[in-house]
Amino acid sequence: MSQATLPVTTAPRDRGYSTAWWGMVVLITTEAMIFLALLSAYFFIRASVPRWPIGGLPEPELHRSVIFTVILLASSIPIVWMEVALKRGNMRQVKGTLLLAFLMGAAFLGNTAYDYTHMDFGWRVNAYSSLFWGIIGLHALHVLVGLLMSATVQVKVWLGKVSPERHTTPEVFALYWHFVDGVWIFVFTSLILSPHFGR
């Protein structure tokens, strides 16, 4: 194998994903590990106490959470649309879909902020409250970073610095946005949904 002929074609093939895109893939992997470690901590502590939530704290509110979960997850749709529109060079649609996803993310973050200001307990009460607000807070931080990235990309689009040929920034941002949405499925299921079914 090592002595095989040169496996190099002459014509430039598919350009493949950019190095920045691959960098984001690896960054997301390590970020996912942070959430995995925190959710493991959540279940580790949950398994070691007789009642959950600890200390008779109320179970997480469900109705509003479900609505805003749907909004956050659905915000990936305009982002996918944006990527398709960008390939076709339809910059009007790119602008519209980016703005729509931004507003949906902002609504989700607004709901988290509302929860935080109207909560029954702070994160200092016990291990349950620390885990709950710690993990929710970290995810909210990721949404915030996603919104800042979105704002940067939108300014670049409006200034004409994005085109079907210059697509790296929106492409990398899209990947991050999908990650923030996807990881919420696990956070939501573990933190908000599962206490209603467990002890």
Place this chain on the structure above:
Amino acid sequence: MAIHTKVNEQLEHELEEKWTDEPGIPGFFNTVDHKRIGIRYIYTAFIFFFAAGAIALVMRVQLAQPNSHVLSPQTYNEFFTMHGTTMIFLFNTPVLAGFGNYLIPLMIGSRDMAFPRLNAFSYWVFVLSGILLYSSFVIGHAPDGGWFAYVPLTNTPYSSGINIDFWGIAVVFVGISTTVGAINFIVTIFKLRAPGMTLNRMPIYVWSMLVFSLMAIFAVPAVTVAASLLELDRLFGTSFYHVAGGGSVLLYQHLFWFWGHPEVYILFIPATGMISMIIPVFSRHRLAGYIWVATALVAVAFISFGVWVHHMFATGVPALALSFFSAVSLIITIPSGVQFFAWIGTMWKGVVQFRTAMLFAIGFLLIFLLGGITGVMVAILPFDWQVTDSYFVVAHFHYVLNGAVVFPLFGAIYYWLPKMTGKMLSERLGKISFWTMFVGFNVAFFPMHILGFLGMPRRVYTYDAGLGWDGLNLVVTIASFVFGLGALLTLFNFLWSQRHGESAPPDPWRADTLEWATTSPPPEYNFAKIPVVTSRDPLWDEQPLRVAEPGPEPLSALTATGALEKTMPVTEGMDAKPQATLGIPEPSYLPFVAALGVGGLFVGLLVKAALIGVIGVGVGALAVVWWLWRTDEDLR
């Protein structure tokens, strides 16, 4: 054969104009050249190495005789904490990243890392986190909870001073450097290999750095979480580890060792990668069992994520879990053994030349054998219960972390420093240094096994006379100074070589890999023309090394990216077919500013000054937005 000869003088002048950094202070702060950053990484890490070594020697003076009063108990605690923390976080990991930064782009025939500015950022973060940690000495409150900082001892109210905060915050801080460095390595290795360098033609050292980085990506988050939760408990009053609030102290150990054990291999694997480069060259024979060695590296990486509980055998974990983790800890010796036999086989079939680098490699084999055997011993439950927290364990992990990492690193210095500085080191002084270190190391650390059997516990600042420990402790102390002297001899050798050393030819060792195909030291652009690889040992082939030329044959103009354009080719991840070109950014202050911003956040947390933290975040965020504003494609 050597590419450098093909550059004519006029072209060389133009290239220099295009590539050379500004002189002096601006160039110092804004360079993005992987070679400058790599060397700087290595220098900085070695400053920490000698600092932590000096700390260890003071501890040995304290322990030389029973009931000494060189150090107070508090200072002793601070010293062993700082010694371990420095060696793991500020020496071992960064020095390996430094060698990787310097060598990987050269070995894969590229011109820089995939993200040159991120590379600079990761260096600045490393330096700033080191400064932050060491500033604890300046204010007289160094961390004192051990390098592992177990709760509840390190949590409030048992450690209420600022000491542990320095540790927790520095660990999270330096983790950022390790992580972004790992991202950079992974993308560089997958996407920037010279055309034709398929995965199974990659030098084993490149494999080892790929495995190092992948492991870091999966392991570092655990220690980041462990230390972050500790700091949240300490600074903000949460209850993650407070038993009274339903928290768990065992959770800390799980999180810490989920990183901590892979970390041992994160440090060890690149060291074995270096050995796999040195041994074939000085045996004049290609590495025996290349595929086996590469597979073993990957196997070790996987298995190492299933052994962390063997650090917790004495914590009351359920028996079934103990058996599982004990078994996995024994299994990991198999891939390690595969590598060992590959090295022996290479030497067996070749003709061994006993140069200094090779001596360090052979010394490593002997030390690693001993450290590996004691590793098997402590993997066995009843044995571990007998020796845990004794000097036996201290002996074991110094055999693997000091012996089996530092010896390959010193071998790497003798092997690659001529490439980096363009000066040959003295072989004579090198050999004296090796023998001093080798004898000093074994006489210092071997008796610790016996001290452990005799019941001497770890982390005690002194002991009574008449326990049978006095003589051995004195021997250990004297030998540790011998070891230190041996290391200083190499430092002296380096300084001497800068003034008096012979100039290094491009390939002083008649080696096989691409970094030897360019001058010593290499030009800023590494290769005037990108090499084309057709085998695992490009410089040992019958035919001269091929380079990418413009025109239809044999490669597209795409690959023949001239150094004048300041670009490098991007190739497919698996079989390295050319895909695109990637621009190399101009020097920039932004990485330094961004690192300062991140540092501001951590200083703000440390001194509980919200304003500093907010300013830090603001500066960091602005720098990053500015940085990402002009991407590679915007520059074209």
